[in-house]
Amino acid sequence: MSNPSLLILAGDGIGPEVMVEVRKIIDWFGSKRDLTIDVTEDLVGGAAYDKHGTPLHDDTMAHAQEVDAVLLGAVGGPAYDDLDFSVKPERGLLRLRKEMDLFANLRPAQCFDALADFSSLKKELVAGLDIMIVRELTSGSYFGEPRGIFEENGERVGINTQRYTESEIDRVARSAFELARKRDNRLCSVEKANVMESGILWREVVTKIGAEDYPDVELSHMYADNCAMQLVRNPKQFDTIVTDNLFGDILSDCAAMLTGSLGMLPSASLGVPMENGKPKAMYEPVHGSAPDIAGQGKANPCACILSFAMALRYSYDEGAEADRLEAAVEKVLADGVRTADLMQAGAAKPANTSEMGDAVIAA
Ligand code: NAI
Ligand code: MG
Numbered sequence: 001m002s003n004p005s006l007l008i009l010a011g012d013g014i015g016p017e018v019m020v021e022v023r024k025i026i027d028w029f030g031s032k033r034d035l036t037i038d039v040t041e042d043l044v045g046g047a048a049y050d051k052h053g054t055p056l057h058d059d060t061m062a063h064a065q066e067v068d069a070v071l072l073g074a075v076g077g078p079a080y081d082d083l084d085f086s087v088k089p090e091r092g093l094l095r096l097r098k099e100m101d102l103f104a105n106l107r108p109a110q111c112f113d114a115l116a117d118f119s120s121l122k123k124e125l126v127a128g129l130d131i132m133i134v135r136e137l138t139s140g141s142y143f144g145e146p147r148g149i150f151e152e153n154g155e156r157v158g159i160n161t162q163r164y165t166e167s168e169i170d171r172v173a174r175s176a177f178e179l180a181r182k183r184d185n186r187l188c189s190v191e192k193a194n195v196m197e198s199g200i201l202w203r204e205v206v207t208k209i210g211a212e213d214y215p216d217v218e219l220s221h222m223y224a225d226n227c228a229m230q231l232v233r234n235p236k237q238f239d240t241i242v243t244d245n246l247f248g249d250i251l252s253d254c255a256a257m258l259t260g261s262l263g264m265l266p267s268a269s270l271g272v273p274m275e276n277g278k279p280k281a282m283y284e285p286v287h288g289s290a291p292d293i294a295g296q297g298k299a300n301p302c303a304c305i306l307s308f309a310m311a312l313r314y315s316y317d318e319g320a321e322a323d324r325l326e327a328a329v330e331k332v333l334a335d336g337v338r339t340a341d342l343m344q345a346g347a348a349k350p351a352n353t354s355e356m357g358d359a360v361i362a363a
Contacts, residue, residue, distance in 0.1 A: 013289025014299035015073020021301035021357030045075025045089035055092030102269035109255035118260030135248025176242035263300030266307035328363035
């Protein structure tokens with residue numbers, strides 16, 4: 001059998017800096033755990049624009065379709081802010097998501113005990129928190145037609161359409177049920193069926209799939225506004241949450257801040273299964289290119305390292321190795337190793353990016 005493959009697109013700003021640490025970890029798995037991953041690297045975002053005049057070269061796109069997983073750093077930065085919309089760095093990212101049809105965006109919100117003080121909530125509300133939010137990523141109000149700004153009765157009207165087909169709901173719901181099964185077997189489906197027809201259909205489809213194919217998973221339903229309240233009132237009541245594109249965008253950011261720093265947050269975007277049965281997949285830290293700290297060795301590499309851990313789990317069937325890597329990050333934090341973003345101002349000298357990577361490898 002051939003080795004699992006990974007396409008690394010480090011991108012801009014701190015993307016390449018945090019990716020150096022992931023490369024060290026990939027090498028460690030190769031030499032110490034007999035897990036060899038065939039890595040190729042290419043350009044995305046501003047870096048690709050500088051070389052090719054486009055934020056994602058067609059050859060890169062084609063290669064992304066063939067590998068077992070893509071790991072992306074971050075794109076964008078002030079140097080590219082004035083570019084035409086069609087070649088902006090973000091377009092490279094959106095093209096990958098769209099053409100790979102990555103419809104299920106997984107955003108874990110997990111609170112490492114050592115960082116519970118960083119939460120915007122009281123420590124006891126978040127210690128041990130472990131939520132997985134599954135956001136539908138390729139449909140809903142960000143894509144629905146009609147959309148645009150139109151003239152009507154002498155004034156302008158801005159229109160977006162919240163639109164979901166049964167099959168779009170079906171596939172993201174199944175991804176979420178499968179995930180819930182691997183976790184605490186509880187799924188909360190979130191919409192606003194009280195005021196939106198798309199929500200009524202969403203609830204019907206999810207309920208039917210649950211009854212027919214996942215009777216072992218405990219299914220509940222919640223309105224999105226209540227879910228926002230419950231996330232800040234008692235977040236530990238949730239295990240897996242599935243919701244649409246717009247609500248998922250907001251609720252996943254809300255849940256993320258329960259856990260502390262942007263520098264700790266990974267994500268995965270999954271599509272339909274490939275021939276090997278694994279979904280098409282792209283993994284990326286939630287943070288951006290952080291131009292304010294780029295080039296200074298200050299970036300926390302953990303979000304990207306934990307994104308690679310998700311690749312181990314969901315693309316390479318190496319759940320035990322994913323656990324090993326996540327436990328190493330947890331140990332490093334418990335030992336008090338901190339990049340600057342994980343410290344109160346004026347505290348002891350922070351670890352730099354490579355010291356953090358080295359500490360994870362040592363752990
Ligand atoms: P950002 O996530 O890059 O930075 C927000 C703040 O968090 C900054 O103060 C930054 O220093 C800090 N931060 C972020 N990641 C960190 C890490 N790993 N370690 C330590 N501190 C970290 O978001 P911002 O400033 O809104 O956007 C900057 C650029 O990144 C823009 O060009 C934006 O378009 C792009 N961006 C790209 C994303 C992506 O590639 N997925 C996502 C978000 C923004
Ligand atoms: Mg967002």
